[in-house]
Amino acid sequence: MPEARSALREVLPKRGQLAVEDVATLVLCKPKLLPLKSMTLEKLEKMQRAAQETIRQQEMAQREEPQQ
Numbered sequence: 001m002p003e004a005r006s007a008l009r010e011v012l013p014k015r016g017q018l019a020v021e022d023v024a025t026l027v028l029c030k031p032k033l034l035p036l037k038s039m040t041l042e043k044l045e046k047m048q049r050a051a052q053e054t055i056r057q058q059e060m061a062q063r064e065e066p067q068q
Helices: 039-067
Strands: none
Touching: none
16 A cells, blocks of 8 residues: 655654744633632621521520429
């Protein structure tokens, strides 16, 4: 099976150095800024703290009842 010949022929220098121009460079992009906390998240955290405080108060009340 004969080899397919390409239209372009590779040429290498017989003397001297071979120079390659394909140099990888860094590409900088815009930083992605994320919000620290959304309003919804702050509301949920506030509700959770209030619920935990209510539970804590109920537990304290239950502990004091049997002692009386």
